[in-house]
Amino acid sequence: MKKLVCIWLLFTSASIKAQDSLYIKFVPIFNQFQVEPSQTYPYLKDSISFQSLKFYIGHIQFFKGEVLVASAPETHYLLNFEESTSQLIGLANKKTFDRISFELGVDSATTVSGALSGALDPSLGMYWTWQSGYIHAKIEATLYSKEAQKTELILHLGGYKQPFNTLQKLQLSLVQTDTLSIGIDLTNLISSALALPQNQVMSPKPEALILSKQLANAFKILAK
Amino acid sequence: MKRGLTLGVLILMVFLAAKLPDKIWHQPQHFPKPAFNFKERPLEMAKVQLGRYLFYDPILSKDNSISCASCHSPYNAFAHTDHTLSHGINDQIGNRNAPALFNLAWQKSFMWDGAINHIEVQSLAPITHPKEMGENLADVLTKLRQSSFYKSAFKQAFGDTLISSAQLLKAIAQFELTLVSANAKFDQVIQGTDTFSLQEQKGLAVFNQYCKTCHPAPLFSTYEFANNGLAPDSLLQDVGKVRISQLAADSFLFKVPSLRNLTYTYPYMHDGRFKKLGEVLKHYEKLFPLTSNNKSDLLAFLQTLNDKVFVFDPRHQFPKIILEANEGIKD
Known part of the structure; x- marks a missing residue:
């Protein structure tokens, strides 16, 4: 297990000119540990393991001040932590920027556009079939408790219609490097989800909205 | 003279090709503008035919026993009259009465509760419902990719033999959009x-x-x-x-x-x-x-x-060619 010793860089506006391609790396974190498949992590007196971590990242844009300087070539990327390569998004970008914006999830306009392909292929397990709409984020974990039976936590967070449009728009200020590492610290989200009367949230509803906002707050630029 | 004749034939072919969409689908004069955007996604004969094959083929279900047409029979205006509720794999009974399928181009949402927002993703619901077809898309695609018949039909419709889920869903939708009832x-x-x-x-x-x-x-x-x-x-x-x-x-x-x-x-x-x-x-x-x-x-x-013309329209009925594809039975 690799323990992260990291310093959060918040609201940093410094910029460095990129030389070649830029890579964005997404790193899931729980309780200061980098999350990897099939590993167990301590949580209070118990332990937890993650079976599934998948996120849609859409409309990645780079800004210098208020000016849009570059956009990612694909509209949407599916991050799947069972496939380490999907955590790294490569972008040919030589522009200077100090801010990145992106969406966590699939926007409403895309969701009503019929059958899509690529990262949005409905066969990838991130599309609800009993109703239309993408699962913006899928988090499945098991809590092993010494005092109680194990708890299955299933969070399929999605929803494209108001009042339960759970799409989240994020903006992160950053120091530009060749590889941007964005951490997704799931600790608070998991705590909140385990406190719910029901540990499964699998449709657009108030709990999905609350947890989606909390998940958006979990995205932070990691120190290089 | 011969060159002029060839040119004439070419012009006629271009004219016929341009007129082809009218034969697949036309706007009834007394109907409102459809909700589906045909300009953006025009119907094409090869895709419609592929969609027709898929609509009638039980290959879409887990045990290859249930097709779309099992619950949406052409002779019932693409509804189902044997049961009050839909009938799926392993003789399971579903939760709702299978709705009739026609004039879908004028509908903005699908299913009794409007759960589906676009006709191209509608068929995902019955294909994956455990009480209906009980299948998953990946397995459907695997079966289709093993079929020389479908390799050929997808190639004809989409220009490649990739057979993706988007192609599958679009083809079914294209066929369903041709189900227009306007001749009562x-x-x-x-x-x-x-x-x-x-x-x-x-x-x-x-x-x-x-x-x-x-x-x-x-x-x-x-x-x-x-x-x-x-x-x-x-x-x-x-x-x-x-x-x-x-x-x-x-x-x-x-x-x-x-x-x-x-x-x-x-x-x-x-x-x-x-x-x-x-x-x-x-x-x-x-x-x-x-x-x-x-x-x-x-x-x-x-x-x-x-609309008897619609119900008995041969263009919408069972394509016998899929029997040949699946069982080696010739017409």
Whole structure:
């Protein structure tokens, strides 16, 4: 297990000119540990393991001040932590920027556009079939408790219609490097989800909205 | 001379090709503008035909026993009359009455509760529902990719043999969009080629008084959602659109069905509780002061909405070629 010793860089506006391609790396974190498949992590007196971590990242844009300087070539990327390569998004970008914006999830306009392909292929397990709409984020974990039976936590967070449009728009200020590492610290989200009367949230509803906002707050630029 | 003839043939071919979309789908003159954007996604014959094969092929189900047509028979205006509720793999019974499929291009949402937002993703629901086809997309694609028949049909439709889920879903949608019912007696009257009988005229008056708000011509549905006063079935406990929207105001709302082709599409209502139109009208007696004469006249008018041309249109029926593809049986 690799323990992260990291310093959060918040609201940093410094910029460095990129030389070649830029890579964005997404790193899931729980309780200061980098999350990897099939590993167990301590949580209070118990332990937890993650079976599934998948996120849609859409409309990645780079800004210098208020000016849009570059956009990612694909509209949407599916991050799947069972496939380490999907955590790294490569972008040919030589522009200077100090801010990145992106969406966590699939926007409403895309969701009503019929059958899509690529990262949005409905066969990838991130599309609800009993109703239309993408699962913006899928988090499945098991809590092993010494005092109680194990708890299955299933969070399929999605929803494209108001009042339960759970799409989240994020903006992160950053120091530009060749590889941007964005951490997704799931600790608070998991705590909140385990406190719910029901540990499964699998449709657009108030709990999905609350947890989606909390998940958006979990995205932070990691120190290089 | 020969060169001129060749040029003429070429021009004729280009002309025919340009006219082809009209043969696949045309806008009935007395219908409103469709909700589906045909300019953005025009129908193509090879895709429509592929969609027709897929619609009738049980290869889409887990045990290769149930096709779309199992619950949406052409002779029932693409509804299902054997059961009150849909019938899936392993003889399972579903939760709702299979709706009739026609005039889908004019609908903005699909299913009784409007759960589906686009016709191209509609077929995902029955394919993956455990009580319907019980299959997953990945396995469907694997089966299709192993079929030389489908490799060829997808190549013809999409120009490659990739066979992706988007191609599969689009093809089924293209076929379903061709299911247009606009040739009932009512339509002939509107176009001036037929006339209503006296009783049908009286029925039209009853219809205009009590029914047309939710079932306006020419589609005979607003395709919106309504509570028509049915008590929830004690076993099914179906709450309607609220299951999807999570909004209390949507409790017990179901999609208003079209009144076209009622003779072919029994049983009626989202749970198929009424087998006969007389039972339906008996229910509406609770809401409207319908006399016996009113009901007889209304039934006569509703008969004018049956579209025999649509129901028996050979272009929509079972493509025997898939028997050959799956079983080696020739026509």
